[in-house]
Amino acid sequence: EDYDGPPVVGEYVTMLPHLKPLDYEGNKHHEIRLDTFTQEIEVADGVRFRAWTFGGMVPGPVIHVKEGDKITFTMKNRSDEMVTITKPGLEGSDYLKQISENDYMGAEPSIMPMPHSMDFHSGTVAKDDKWRTIAPGETISFDWYANYAGTYIYHCGTPSVLMHTAMGQHGVVVVSPKDGYETDDRVDEEYVVVQSEYYLKKGAGDLYQYDFEGAQTKQPSHVVFNGHQTILHDQPLTANEGERVRIHFSNNGPSLTSSFHVIGAIFDRVWLEGHPYNEMRGMQTVLLGASGSATVEFIVPEEGKYTLIDHEFADAEKGATGTLKAGPR
Amino acid sequence: EDYDGPPVVGEYVTMLPHLKPLDYEGNKHHEIRLDTFTQEIEVADGVRFRAWTFGGMVPGPVIHVKEGDKITFTMKNRSDEMVTITKPGLEGSDYLKQISENDYMGAEPSIMPMPHSMDFHSGTVAKDDKWRTIAPGETISFDWYANYAGTYIYHCGTPSVLMHTAMGQHGVVVVSPKDGYETDDRVDEEYVVVQSEYYLKKGAGDLYQYDFEGAQTKQPSHVVFNGHQTILHDQPLTANEGERVRIHFSNNGPSLTSSFHVIGAIFDRVWLEGHPYNEMRGMQTVLLGASGSATVEFIVPEEGKYTLIDHEFADAEKGATGTLKAGPR
Amino acid sequence: EDYDGPPVVGEYVTMLPHLKPLDYEGNKHHEIRLDTFTQEIEVADGVRFRAWTFGGMVPGPVIHVKEGDKITFTMKNRSDEMVTITKPGLEGSDYLKQISENDYMGAEPSIMPMPHSMDFHSGTVAKDDKWRTIAPGETISFDWYANYAGTYIYHCGTPSVLMHTAMGQHGVVVVSPKDGYETDDRVDEEYVVVQSEYYLKKGAGDLYQYDFEGAQTKQPSHVVFNGHQTILHDQPLTANEGERVRIHFSNNGPSLTSSFHVIGAIFDRVWLEGHPYNEMRGMQTVLLGASGSATVEFIVPEEGKYTLIDHEFADAEKGATGTLKAGPR
Ligand SMILES: [Cu+2]
Ligand SMILES: [Cu+2]
Ligand SMILES: [Cu+2]
Ligand SMILES: [Cu+2]
Ligand SMILES: [Cu+2]
Ligand SMILES: [Cu+2]
Ligand code: NA
Ligand code: NA
Ligand code: NA
Ligand code: NA
Ligand code: NA
Ligand code: NA
Ligand SMILES: [Zn+2]
Ligand SMILES: [Zn+2]
Ligand SMILES: [Zn+2]
Ligand SMILES: [Zn+2]
Ligand SMILES: [Zn+2]
Ligand SMILES: [Zn+2]
Ligand SMILES: [Zn+2]
Ligand SMILES: [Zn+2]
Ligand SMILES: [Zn+2]
Numbered sequence: 001e002d003y004d005g006p007p008v009v010g011e012y013v014t015m016l017p018h019l020k021p022l023d024y025e026g027n028k029h030h031e032i033r034l035d036t037f038t039q040e041i042e043v044a045d046g047v048r049f050r051a052w053t054f055g056g057m058v059p060g061p062v063i064h065v066k067e068g069d070k071i072t073f074t075m076k077n078r079s080d081e082m083v084t085i086t087k088p089g090l091e092g093s094d095y096l097k098q099i100s101e102n103d104y105m106g107a108e109p110s111i112m113p114m115p116h117s118m119d120f121h122s123g124t125v126a127k128d129d130k131w132r133t134i135a136p137g138e139t140i141s142f143d144w145y146a147n148y149a150g151t152y153i154y155h156c157g158t159p160s161v162l163m164h165t166a167m168g169q170h171g172v173v174v175v176s177p178k179d180g181y182e183t184d185d186r187v188d189e190e191y192v193v194v195q196s197e198y199y200l201k202k203g204a205g206d207l208y209q210y211d212f213e214g215a216q217t218k219q220p221s222h223v224v225f226n227g228h229q230t231i232l233h234d235q236p237l238t239a240n241e242g243e244r245v246r247i248h249f250s251n252n253g254p255s256l257t258s259s260f261h262v263i264g265a266i267f268d269r270v271w272l273e274g275h276p277y278n279e280m281r282g283m284q285t286v287l288l289g290a291s292g293s294a295t296v297e298f299i300v301p302e303e304g305k306y307t308l309i310d311h312e313f314a315d316a317e318k319g320a321t322g323t324l325k326a327g328p329r
Numbered sequence: 330e331d332y333d334g335p336p337v338v339g340e341y342v343t344m345l346p347h348l349k350p351l352d353y354e355g356n357k358h359h360e361i362r363l364d365t366f367t368q369e370i371e372v373a374d375g376v377r378f379r380a381w382t383f384g385g386m387v388p389g390p391v392i393h394v395k396e397g398d399k400i401t402f403t404m405k406n407r408s409d410e411m412v413t414i415t416k417p418g419l420e421g422s423d424y425l426k427q428i429s430e431n432d433y434m435g436a437e438p439s440i441m442p443m444p445h446s447m448d449f450h451s452g453t454v455a456k457d458d459k460w461r462t463i464a465p466g467e468t469i470s471f472d473w474y475a476n477y478a479g480t481y482i483y484h485c486g487t488p489s490v491l492m493h494t495a496m497g498q499h500g501v502v503v504v505s506p507k508d509g510y511e512t513d514d515r516v517d518e519e520y521v522v523v524q525s526e527y528y529l530k531k532g533a534g535d536l537y538q539y540d541f542e543g544a545q546t547k548q549p550s551h552v553v554f555n556g557h558q559t560i561l562h563d564q565p566l567t568a569n570e571g572e573r574v575r576i577h578f579s580n581n582g583p584s585l586t587s588s589f590h591v592i593g594a595i596f597d598r599v600w601l602e603g604h605p606y607n608e609m610r611g612m613q614t615v616l617l618g619a620s621g622s623a624t625v626e627f628i629v630p631e632e633g634k635y636t637l638i639d640h641e642f643a644d645a646e647k648g649a650t651g652t653l654k655a656g657p658r
Numbered sequence: 659e660d661y662d663g664p665p666v667v668g669e670y671v672t673m674l675p676h677l678k679p680l681d682y683e684g685n686k687h688h689e690i691r692l693d694t695f696t697q698e699i700e701v702a703d704g705v706r707f708r709a710w711t712f713g714g715m716v717p718g719p720v721i722h723v724k725e726g727d728k729i730t731f732t733m734k735n736r737s738d739e740m741v742t743i744t745k746p747g748l749e750g751s752d753y754l755k756q757i758s759e760n761d762y763m764g765a766e767p768s769i770m771p772m773p774h775s776m777d778f779h780s781g782t783v784a785k786d787d788k789w790r791t792i793a794p795g796e797t798i799s800f801d802w803y804a805n806y807a808g809t810y811i812y813h814c815g816t817p818s819v820l821m822h823t824a825m826g827q828h829g830v831v832v833v834s835p836k837d838g839y840e841t842d843d844r845v846d847e848e849y850v851v852v853q854s855e856y857y858l859k860k861g862a863g864d865l866y867q868y869d870f871e872g873a874q875t876k877q878p879s880h881v882v883f884n885g886h887q888t889i890l891h892d893q894p895l896t897a898n899e900g901e902r903v904r905i906h907f908s909n910n911g912p913s914l915t916s917s918f919h920v921i922g923a924i925f926d927r928v929w930l931e932g933h934p935y936n937e938m939r940g941m942q943t944v945l946l947g948a949s950g951s952a953t954v955e956f957i958v959p960e961e962g963k964y965t966l967i968d969h970e971f972a973d974a975e976k977g978a979t980g981t982l983k984a985g986p987r
Contacts (some may be wrong), residue, residue: 015713029834067701083721107904116696119921121919121924121942121943122924122942123922124922124923124924124956124957124959125959125960125961125962126922126960126961126962126963126964126984127921127922127961127962127963127964127965128962128963129962131921131922147924148924148926149940150934150940150941150942152942153942154925157921160975161971161975162971162972162974162975163976165971166971197692214973215972216972217877217972218972219819239684253969253970253971254918254970254971254972255970255971255972255973256970256971257915257917267695272941272942273938273940273942273943275938275939275940277937277938277939277940278938278939278940278941287945288945289916289917289943289945289969289970290917290969290970290971291917291942291943291969292942292943293942
């Protein structure tokens, strides 16, 4: 395929922590493109590396669909191509507009030709067909159906999956339940937050590179929310006193658990994996496996600051924290 | 504040594994004091260190309230003061009476001036106000409401939280549901058990000290129940054949999960986070994140010994075991 | 006891991943023997060690009973005896027939005299009696009742339990609920899969041996399904397009969690610990503690290959993967 258009296309495709509301009745057929390519990005103050990405950031874009929707998905492996994502005027998705206005990773095009693939946990398919690996320059296209509500990881499934995901190839699909959650009418703010680990060490020059031993021994260099060690402090989530905040939280791993907590709040509702059937109440903390998720809600008790945290404090100290800033009622 | 009275005050404040029954109708306004100060304590045979404590032990006192109660909480940072907690006649709480009768940690006053704070997971507040850090000699006082039933950790939230909690600053609040648990009439014994990790290495002299690298790499020296490697064997929980035993179990971390199991028993009921809505049945093992809890119940099948254990055996071998001794019917 | 008959006896006792259907009405009294003895086995290509086993394999046999059944259990410690399990014609259980036809571990009798014991998580008993340790040559026999439905680990409980289980002494009991699962009529395939860790390093000669430091620091050499790094690829589970597959999945540890996922599928039903009360729906991944289990079901969307995986990718790369091969409708 000779495609050199916008690398991310889709009406309901946004940059973290944003989730585009679904403004349609019934079901929809989505046409979504998510190209994979290399970008040099910052993931912590002074820490840059050549990430393998979906759409140029880590994690990749948030895809929002409804239970029952059909998705025609296309991906070109452009890892051998310089792809610029930060210039204004890029059409195709809210995601591209958002990144051009808010390039918090300081993304710079880079080349690292590599076979890649796509595995949507939100879809049910035979992986040897649709999740197959494609070479640089190749394009894959397939349909999948959002048969189950929930918040799902997507990621590259090419071996070493540990390396491909740790290098940045993961993101989230939110499949909103067709009959909604019981609290839909009362939700004031809705966000998506993703936890993930980096395994990096100083490389030649100023760039960091993949730490094989760290990855194999589960000793990450950074554990982060939305791909960057301080982004959710630099650009806090916002809400107001008395509001109900919903967060679709996904622990994209690749290897560790997360004990997700919000300092100062208690989760009024928790739906494990984001599925309305799996409801819990009154939780201080929700424990998530690698590629596990939860949709949580809490009510902001008063004006002030709230901290999102992996309460496994060794991981929190490696960066797994963020802020929600609450204004007055 | 010039306060030099009893460091722990409160009518429903006890030493682990005890939980004082709530003998009042409706709701209550509790006035609770929990000062923070340094104590040299034993945490395993031959292992003593200068712990940062709430109330002089690790974990700190158990606070028992009812859903809907109001708590006026006061804490003085007395880390720069020699505070004696083991002498008879200390008024203020059952906790102080219990420690004076049963000083199983061999607590000795010590000084290590340090800023500290208090974060009650059972409360919903803006942390930049009520969870704020206070210097040695300062006192903080604030109200919170027990809006959600459950078993909750409290802990110091001052950076490095990993270090402050690993040094000993954590405990448990049990918020009993206002409408009770379905099994309340059938429970014969009710206990509180807390799991936590120590990260210690030999220091100068005979005392142990904090092991920064162990803490950062999640390699604890000791994983314990109720703060001491052998306390729940030296002083087992007790019950009788046929009785229903309830344990409020909290995994206070700071970093690891717990796969809590009782050898010889099956959990007839499990309420995740201690909330009555989150009921599970027939569980051999309940998995808890860091700052996760569960209220579990089992029926003692026969006279004999039962072992409480983190079934993650590498952690069990570091001490995360205890005994329940069951007498005849 | 002078017993030198078949080391595994029982009508509903099979080799992983098989589960023998229960073809009786009401409850039954099972007489089950599971001797413990040493076998040199292969656990990965080129990796052999002298395993401590129940019944000669790792994990040991699958025991299937019904909620309410009584089990009279007998075990001889034959760790000081050469026991052959691979020869044809061994009577006593389907397990022995299956291993004689499919000796995928290349089991060879070996001797390592050692005290051992048996702890069935499916039973409720005082461990100081029935779970007691017996010396080589001794036999233990006791009754237990399957009072709670679910999928349970059994294991040796002799110290160091970390070592005894890591050396191979664990297996699974499936207790089918007396009123069944809601989906019983629709299940087409039913399997048992067990995850566990090995802590091995090169020993003298060609054999591997136990790695004490690896075990204590939670750094396994191999993380496997059904005891062998590639067995579930070499001998995939099978099903057909459109079928509902049920897997009783047990994470036998000894120390790590598992984030169990099937690539290409979503769990339509999950019963935590295998108990029908603990139902979840629409899960991409289920997180299990050490000695935690889940009964999961998914519908095979199309012909092709599906990968069972611990989505904690550092563990997946150590072997925690397997294949389900789906034929046409
Ligand atoms: Cu890739
Ligand atoms: Cu906390
Ligand atoms: Cu502190
Ligand atoms: Cu066990
Ligand atoms: Cu043994
Ligand atoms: Cu995956
Ligand atoms: Na999937
Ligand atoms: Na974590
Ligand atoms: Na809180
Ligand atoms: Na643990
Ligand atoms: Na048991
Ligand atoms: Na794992
Ligand atoms: Zn927004
Ligand atoms: Zn269409
Ligand atoms: Zn907190
Ligand atoms: Zn007591
Ligand atoms: Zn009052
Ligand atoms: Zn056990
Ligand atoms: Zn079979
Ligand atoms: Zn009988
Ligand atoms: Zn997958």
